[in-house]
Amino acid sequence: GQQLNQSPQSMFIQEGEDVSMNCTSSSIFNTWLWYKQDPGEGPVLLIALYKAGELTSNGRLTAQFGITRKDSFLNISASIPSDVGIYFCAGHSLLTQGGSEKLVFGKGTKLTVNP
Amino acid sequence: EPEVTQTPSHQVTQMGQEVILRCVPISNHLYFYWYRQILGQKVEFLVSFYNNEISEKSEIFDDQFSVERPDGSNFTLKIRSTKLEDSAMYFCASTLNRDSYGYTFGSGTRLTVV
Numbered sequence: 203g204q205q206l207n208q209s210p211q212s213m214f215i216q217e218g219e220d221v222s223m224n225c226t227s228s229s230i231f232n233t234w235l236w237y238k239q240d241p242g243e244g245p246v247l248l249i250a251l252y253k254a255g256e257l258t259s260n261g262r263l264t265a266q267f268g269i270t271r272k273d274s275f276l277n278i279s280a281s282i283p284s285d286v287g288i289y290f291c292a293g294h295s296l297l298t299q300g301g302s303e304k305l306v307f308g309k310g311t312k313l314t315v316n317p
Numbered sequence: 318e319p320e321v322t323q324t325p326s327h328q329v330t331q332m333g334q335e336v337i338l339r340c341v342p343i344s345n346h347l348y349f350y351w352y353r354q355i356l357g358q359k360v361e362f363l364v365s366f367y368n369n370e371i372s373e374k375s376e377i378f379d380d381q382f383s384v385e386r387p388d389g390s391n392f393t394l395k396i397r398s399t400k401l402e403d404s405a406m407y408f409c410a411s412t413l414n415r416d417s418y419g420y421t422f423g424s425g426t427r428l429t430v431v
Contacts, residue, residue, distance in 0.1 A: 235420075244321075244408045244422030245360060290360065303348075303373055303415055304362035 204229045208291050208308030215281055216316050223289060223311040224275040231293030234267050234274045235305070239288045248289075249276070281315050288312050319343040321423035323409050329429045330399055338394045338426045340409030349392045350410040351384065352422075353377070360408065366392065399430045 208225045215221055225234075233252055237245035249260050251267035251274060258265055264277045278285055291308040322341040330336050342349050351363040364374040366384050383395045392411075396403055406425040 242424070242427075244410075244424050246422070247420065292360075303365050304350075304375065305352075305360075305420070306362070307360040309359045 204293065204295070204306045206291055206293055206306055206308035208311055210311060211309070212312040212314070214314045214316065217281060217283060219281055221278040221281055221285070221313060222275060223313075224273065225291035225293075225308045226273040227293060228272070229293070229295070230271040231295050231306075232271070233294040234265075234271075235292040235294065236263075236265050236274070236276045237290045237292060237307075239290060239310070241287075245290060245292075278313075281313075283315050283317055286313055286315050319421070321409055321411055321421050323407075323423035323426050325426060326424065327427045327429070329431060332401060332430055333398050336396050336399055336428060338396075338407050338409075338428070340392045340394070340411075340423055341390055342392055342409065342411030343413075343421055344390070346411035346413050346421075348372075348412045348415055349384075349386070350412075350420075351394045352408045352410065353405040354408065354425075355405045363394070363407075396428075399428075401430050404428055404430045 206225050206227050235250050236248045238248050239245045249258050249265040254271050255269050256267045262279045267274050288310040290310045292305040294305055324339045349366045352360050354360045362375050364378045364384055365372045381397045385393050406427050408425045409423045410420055412420045
């Protein structure tokens with residue numbers, strides 16, 4: 203089945219540092235999404251990417267959808283303590299012929315920010 | 318901001334018992350989903366529901382699972398005879414259309430089967 207490989211699994215950084223995480227897939231996705239999950243909460247959408255090569259920003263977050271539609275990265279600049287959480291990439295292939303409406307999630311990157 | 322509401326937040330049940338997890342999707346949304354997340358693992362798709370029927374389900378969603386929208390506002394997930402391996406966080410999600418940008422997740426129900 204479709205799988206997303208997300209790395210790194212965890213990161214420990216100092217407040218103010220920049221962070222980068224990425225996802226790769228053997229399958230093509232039409233939409234690539236980045237979510238953040240706080241403890242005991244559901245995933246919250248951060249950024250959605252729809253076009254191959256697209257670079258999108260949301261405040262201190264920047265994400266890019268790879269040209270091949272098989273990878274994406276998420277950057278967080280000038281990290282702050284509230285950035286702590288688990289970040290998931292997710293792929294959606296609905297627009298593909300015979301595509302599924304489900305989201306396929308990566309295993310997550312756990313981010314710890316030391317003040 | 319509109320929310321997807323899930324109850325209870327935590328449920329403990331004995332193996333073999335039936336459980337019903339409840340969700341109130343965002344009121345004007347039309348597409349409804351259940352996902353689960355085993356502790357420390359990734360979020361996995363269970364089922365999608367539209368127009369009062371299942372539109373897609375995963376291999377996890379076997380005959381022990383069922384979904385229902387009984388009254389136009391609630392969306393429920395029933396597990397008929399729970400197993401230890403059903404212990405997980407269960408997330409409900411809804412969206413106005415099938416565009417994934419509008420996917421809103423609830424805070425989840427932690428199911429513990431003992």
